[in-house]
Amino acid sequence: MGMLSERREPVSRPxxxxxxxxxxxxLALAVVPPRLLQPLFDAILAVVRRRHPDILDRLxxxxxxxxxxxxxxxxxxxxxxxxxxxxxxxxxxxxxxxxASAVIRGPLEMLFDLAEGRIDGDxxxxxxxxxxxxDTEVVLALRNAIDGAGINLEEDFAATLGPxxxxxxxxxxxxxxxxxxxxxxxxxxxxxxxxxxLRGSNTQSARIAELExxxxxxxxxxxxxxxx
Amino acid sequence: MTAVAGIGGQLSLGPLLFHWPAxxxxxxxxxxxxxxxxxxxxxxxxxxxxxxxxxxxxxVEVMERLAAGGKQVxxxxxxxxxxxxxxxxxxxxAGTDATVEANDLSAVAALAGHEFHVGPFVxxxxxxxxxxxxxxxxxxxxxxxxxxxxxxxxxxxxxxxEIEVQAxxxxxxxxxxxxxxxxxxxxxxxxxxxVCGEDADGMAVDxxxxxxxxxxxxxQTMSGHYLNLLGDLAGLxxxxxxxxxxxxxxxxxxAVAGLYRSVLDGxxxxxxxxxxxxxxxxxASFANGYAHGLEGHRLIEDGLSLCQ
Amino acid sequence: MTxxxxxxxxxxxxxxxxxxxxxxxxxxxxxxxxxxxxxxNFPGLNFSRPELAKGIVYAHERGARVLVAINTFxxxxxxxxxxxxxxxxxxxxxxxxxxxxxxxxxxxxxxHPDLRLHLSVQASASSAEAISFYHRAFGIRRAVLPRVxxxxxxxxxxAGVPIEMEVFVFGGLCVMAEGRCSLSSYATGHSPNxxxxxxxxxxxxxxxxxxxxxxxxxxxxxxxFGPGEPAGYPTLCKGRFEANGKxxxxxxxxxxxxxxxxxxxxxxxxxxxxxxxxRQRGRAYVADVVGAFRxxxxxxxxxxxxxxxxxxxxxxxxxxxAGAYERKWR
Numbered sequence: 042m043g044m045l046s047e048r049r050e051p052v053s054r055p056x057x058x059x060x061x062x063x064x065x066x067x068l069a070l071a072v073v074p075p076r077l078l079q080p081l082f083d084a085i086l087a088v089v090r091r092r093h094p095d096i097l098d099r100l101x102x103x104x105x106x107x108x109x110x111x112x113x114x115x116x117x118x119x120x121x122x123x124x125x126x127x128x129x130x131x132x133x134x135x136x137x138x139x140x141a142s143a144v145i146r147g148p149l150e151m152l153f154d155l156a157e158g159r160i161d162g163d164x165x166x167x168x169x170x171x172x173x174x175x176d177t178e179v180v181l182a183l184r185n186a187i188d189g190a191g192i193n194l195e196e197d198f199a200a201t202l203g204p205x206x207x208x209x210x211x212x213x214x215x216x217x218x219x220x221x222x223x224x225x226x227x228x229x230x231x232x233x234x235x236x237x238x239l240r241g242s243n244t245q246s247a248r249i250a251e252l253e254x255x256x257x258x259x260x261x262x263x264x265x266x267x268x269x
Numbered sequence: 270m271t272a273v274a275g276i277g278g279q280l281s282l283g284p285l286l287f288h289w290p291a292x293x294x295x296x297x298x299x300x301x302x303x304x305x306x307x308x309x310x311x312x313x314x315x316x317x318x319x320x321x322x323x324x325x326x327x328x329v330e331v332m333e334r335l336a337a338g339g340k341q342v343x344x345x346x347x348x349x350x351x352x353x354x355x356x357x358x359x360x361x362x363a364g365t366d367a368t369v370e371a372n373d374l375s376a377v378a379a380l381a382g383h384e385f386h387v388g389p390f391v392x393x394x395x396x397x398x399x400x401x402x403x404x405x406x407x408x409x410x411x412x413x414x415x416x417x418x419x420x421x422x423x424x425x426x427x428x429x430x431e432i433e434v435q436a437x438x439x440x441x442x443x444x445x446x447x448x449x450x451x452x453x454x455x456x457x458x459x460x461x462x463x464v465c466g467e468d469a470d471g472m473a474v475d476x477x478x479x480x481x482x483x484x485x486x487x488x489q490t491m492s493g494h495y496l497n498l499l500g501d502l503a504g505l506x507x508x509x510x511x512x513x514x515x516x517x518x519x520x521x522x523x524a525v526a527g528l529y530r531s532v533l534d535g536x537x538x539x540x541x542x543x544x545x546x547x548x549x550x551x552x553a554s555f556a557n558g559y560a561h562g563l564e565g566h567r568l569i570e571d572g573l574s575l576c577q
Numbered sequence: 578m579t580x581x582x583x584x585x586x587x588x589x590x591x592x593x594x595x596x597x598x599x600x601x602x603x604x605x606x607x608x609x610x611x612x613x614x615x616x617x618n619f620p621g622l623n624f625s626r627p628e629l630a631k632g633i634v635y636a637h638e639r640g641a642r643v644l645v646a647i648n649t650f651x652x653x654x655x656x657x658x659x660x661x662x663x664x665x666x667x668x669x670x671x672x673x674x675x676x677x678x679x680x681x682x683x684x685x686x687x688x689h690p691d692l693r694l695h696l697s698v699q700a701s702a703s704s705a706e707a708i709s710f711y712h713r714a715f716g717i718r719r720a721v722l723p724r725v726x727x728x729x730x731x732x733x734x735x736a737g738v739p740i741e742m743e744v745f746v747f748g749g750l751c752v753m754a755e756g757r758c759s760l761s762s763y764a765t766g767h768s769p770n771x772x773x774x775x776x777x778x779x780x781x782x783x784x785x786x787x788x789x790x791x792x793x794x795x796x797x798x799x800x801x802f803g804p805g806e807p808a809g810y811p812t813l814c815k816g817r818f819e820a821n822g823k824x825x826x827x828x829x830x831x832x833x834x835x836x837x838x839x840x841x842x843x844x845x846x847x848x849x850x851x852x853x854x855x856r857q858r859g860r861a862y863v864a865d866v867v868g869a870f871r872x873x874x875x876x877x878x879x880x881x882x883x884x885x886x887x888x889x890x891x892x893x894x895x896x897x898x899a900g901a902y903e904r905k906w907r
Binding site for chain 3: 348349350351352353355356359360365374375376377378379382387390392394395396397398399400401402413415416419420421423424440442443444445446447448449452453454457459469472474475476477478479480482483485492508522553558563564565566567
């Protein structure tokens, strides 16, 4: 706790949002106040609690955890409190007023893929598409709990919505197809469009690296003197 | 100097883990045979079978000199046994009338039914394993470095055999089939050119930030810090530990042994002894965290008090 | 089991991963209880007793076996937790338990004479004599070989022991002799052998410096990854260190073992079971890797050379190695 609040400065968005339909949707959502989105996430949490009680069970070793989830291509963030008595999933504009024990960042599509076990969390992390900060133990517990639950968002919602499920599933299928098509096209132009921008060097980062190098050299110098 | 009640206990010198020139080894042991207040000395190559042939010519001579100096000589077996040659060596060792310290399960298997010692490379973590080994013939067990004093106390309290604890020197932390000394010189183990001989006390391994951390000794990884349990000897003795092991280093080991002996005899208090040890081994930073149930690299000044 | 009884032994950290492994063609699944009795005691991972019971039913209905890893070393003075794990695995109908500790082998052999015992890689039994000893003393039926042996050494070993040999074919690679490594406890105070976790997450920190991500374990810097550079676990043996005047991956590069190419040789060497590492990985990993190895083993069964499958995407550091199976690794 407090780990992030001490270092609010570097809490940038280290993962560049991919140029995707979600990014465009995000631009549109930027004007929507987070509280209008809250009912959606209340519903999601209710479904998870009903369909996958084992998730909260697997997180029971962390009764005070506050986990920030940052879909980097959307203009809001989520805060999960997997507290056994009163779990909450809240929408915020950012983490400004949140004392998070850990933060997970990644493109929304990847976060969904992770939740549904379509991709491996370690692999996403190895490839640097997924970034986390803070209490590693909490992040790992959440990852394992969600992966272990066998979530399938479509089925979970279908099971909850009952008779409404069929048309909704069909709509989401069509939506999925349209989305994938859009994503492909946009992927093609994104590199051309954004590539040069992303390559632009960050002078502040370079400065920090330089300072770290100097500390290491100082230490070595001191040690060499100690040995001699 | 404050007079302190003697705490007693055996003092032993573990097998030399580093690769030194054979003549230097011979002279090292000759001097210890004559001068060091040690109860037992362990001889034999534990880390890498490729080094074995060098000291062979002096082995018997050194054994005799140590025995003449009143030391019990124990022959330590290899810690990682894989090849045909290594397997034969274990069987041959078990066939001699030497007292053998088993450092892997193939040696335990070969020695079962005889009396033998068990080295710190065999995982003895609990009373079930201890009882099984004692039933097979184990008479002294040197415990793994990472055991906390609470576990050591449980094992010592069984009263089944002698319990030895590592008390000085770089703690052995890991074994591998791969030679990191060779790798650090872009060589392979098969053509290693015995580069491990270039570092008499192991090769320092620092973090990217230049912080001292580990040491490499061929295929073995060791602690960067030297164990120093001077302040914990009394507590461990009170818990039933029967002896302490010093790992050989290139410093004045006769003096190091003398220092530990003087603490066991109550002639020097542990604080004064620690100050003198730092002078004897100026290049070392010390640690005793494992015994205190903490990170192995930590140094806790307050001696152990094991309330049971 | 397709090729003359060669068994594909697959990891499951959760019930969902167990289903994924069985559905992808695992002959056996190995797993552990949700405590320090197994070597993957990670937060949010592993099985409760009821989950194991259900998992065993799911696997058995589909012809797969369930092996329970109880492969840490009981804490002195508190062996009950480990004894209970053995008792419960036996009671719930596990097909075998995978053990490492001498004392626990002794307990299991005496208390459950009908329970099939496997020797864990954590026992570091690297010679025919050591393995035969466990067979004679406790009736061990299969040993998982430490990842220190070359294929030639494995062939010699298989010929010299009266029981089945299991080897790792994919996943995270310990470069040290397993079960005999105290690097993690040196940095963190938590022993993989007793507490069941190497490089425990509670002691891991990733620090973003802006220009790089720095991984730390117990406050020691293990590695630094520049932008776009593939990352790895903050395990000490896969870190970058300075020795002999240069900065390098002194022990091992972040990489994953992959032996798809070597499977025919390993079968010829007499190996009876192939083990996939990764109980801490997600079900997507399990499905991908188990599927690839199922196809490979089936292809060998038909007398074909297994097709090369790219598993780069799920490997550590994006790199693969044949590890100690090739002698030059040493």
